[in-house]
Amino acid sequence: MTATGTTLVIGATGTTGRRTAAQLTAAGHRVKAASRQATPLPGAEPVRFDWYDPATHSAALDGVDRVYLIPPLGESDPAAVMLPFLHRARTAGVHRAVLLSSSAIPEDGPAVGAVHRALPGLFEQWAVLRPSWFMQNFTGTHGHALSLREDGTLWTAAGSGRVGFVDAEDIAAVAVHALTDEHAPNTDLVLTGPEALSYDDVAVIITEVTGRPVVHRHLSYEQMRDRLAALMPPTFAAMLAGMDRAIAEGSEDRTTDTVLRITGRPPRTFRALLEKEMPWSS
Template sequence: MTMNFLVTGGTGTTGSRVAAALTDRGDSVRIASRAPAPGTPQVRFDWADPATHGPALAGTDGVYLVPPVGDAEPARLMVPLLERAVEAGVRRFVLLSSSAIAEGGPGAGEVHLALRGLAPEWAVLRPSWFMQNFASPSHLHGASIRAADEIVTATGDGRVAFVDADDIAAVAVRALTDERPHNAAHLITGPQALTYAEVADVVSGVSGRAVRHRPVTVARLRDRLVAGGLPEAFARVLADMDDGIAHGSEDRVDPAVERITGRAPRGFAEFAARNAAAWVPAPRA
């Protein structure tokens, strides 16, 4: 049976993958966009403009929810949409949160709590940090590898079970389309917890670059994130998450990907080998 979905963040790291997988299944997908491109499945949608919400939600069976980028308090925009969608008859919702944010915690944690109370059918994805952050030129890690052969964090020797966005999307699609609603939060990790120094070693091995991890203080990282263009409140949240990693908050592995999708999650070494071209220095002219 064909289902109808609205995918917020549909041009982003996980949303684009969720939209593509749903389309491949034969489902009808609307991709939320503040400036929809003609001739695409994109529809006008702005978290801050409630007038765009009704048309985007009309006739949908489920919504993939990605919090607005850079907003430290997304609940003020997202909860009114949830309430409107439920009133309009939308039954299933899947929220992208973070392994670092508990239900009822700051940011997406508030939305998690509201979703569980409002939605007839729901799931919350709590993925670890994305492997794609190291390969993307638009992310601070990817940019710093290219510019300075370094990864800068306040994590010290803390470990993270980095996860491939493809695995996050696979869980999201199951949560959106399984006949029985999950009605649960899923901690989503890769198969192995690594330090950032170990990640740097792997990237060095596949790229031919001498990449290193440069540890900094939480305050210095916050200033670096602000200088990179992030709002100060959001930069403070991210820097505090690094401090949590330094104290062991992300040193854990969970079997959710294999349990839900039937296949093992991709490890960082495999991800790095597949994406080596992202780090190989351009030949000199």
Template sequence: MSDRGAVLVTGATGNTGSRVVPRLAGLGRTVRAAARRPSAPYGIPFDWYDPSTHAAALRGADSVYLVPPVGDPEPDAVMLPFLERARAAGVRRAVLLSSSAIPRGGPAVGRVHAVLPELFDQRAVLRPSWFMQNFTGRHLHAATIRDSGVIMSAAGDGRVGFIDADDIAAVAARALTDESAPGTDLVLTGPQALSYDDIAAVITEVTGGRVTHRRLTPDRLRERLAAVMPGDFAALLAAMDRDIAGGAEDRTTDTVERMTGRPARSFRAFAEEELRREAPADRC
């Protein structure tokens, strides 16, 4: 884009935002890394639920990467007023992080997806499959793997095209900085669709610690998730697992390669690099 302004990255300390920021900086773009607890060197305070933080974050921005507030089943309530304000402030391009499981006009962020074309001519909606990072760090699957060598889901034998957050960030950076934005939604997956049994087998082989997949009913999964997140969001996630069991996520796309010029990383390659170093030494 000519006469380039800053790129505002919301959720800048999260899975994808923390990866988008350095990519944009490496391309020579001015970055505003917006988060409730921002970090140097590009950090700026931002809270979806505190409109007093919005004007400063938007100042000088012509593009924005939109990460919905985590765990909110109705993010449109805060995101749509912000997007109206962003357009009035001079933002010309918006790239929204959604989900492969949520179509335009669907629940949660799907309602933001539906309105985006009315607000921005330059736009893209990233619809990644489930993150490989769900099995690392502080995420729920990672915790149960560390604690008991178990992955719990209601997905049955259903398969998912798990994707690395680094690949999502690479696509986001292109969508934010190419001469023209894609102008459509982009379904992002890894190169293989894998079941949770497959995932458990790869983790077992790579780390040397035995991991199994424990199959729950959707209701049982919802109850378990509701202990650590809002009930409506827990119900949404449990319904997504039920859909996975029915084959809704059994697909792969070449979008990462088309957008970046390189293939998406496989789960095995991810596990060999990221999971092996997290494996507890005393579990077998």
């Protein structure tokens, strides 16, 4: 890596943002950690940022030459919110942008796919990270982690479909390289862990590592949609249930060498992640 200017990490208290900010500062890079509450993080300059409050954008961009972009959570049309900020960022002197997208959403896809399509026309240097499902979904505050803590059950409509679950620490490590490497390519990177696992496999591994029995309950698309609709807007529930259905059809049954190729070390396995982060730890 080479020395850089200042990186704005948007969503710096989130799953990948917090880890990206920490890895950047540990490597000696200057970081502005952006969050709605301007939460202090070790080694970083806290700054208030709200996608929906343009009054917070100028101070966040002041002195910044690169940015890590976490789309606004739950936003059905992130491009409408993000593109005005990205145009402003380019005018302010940002020349490199790294966007967190999803393996389920290609460049020509909906939602954040529109932001993906816009990046090459906005910034001299760019990268889009498209990770598979996070391993931390089973250890943090995701619905899967909550149901594991409550009664040792995973509920999905994914059937026996497999997913290349990826550790958020590995996503952050790739993000750091994409933000700071001198000759980082303008590229679209699909990130996975080292193995593709079904939710039945996940239940077995959690049981073996923790000693607590875990079961995977197979739901239909409609059952999953209705279960989620009790917790969130119906359109978002239908989208998430549809992602499970796509997994059942094989959409995420793959692994890539991205983490190894970019960072020089292999991605962490799900078993190794669990040995560090127990699903029901506080």
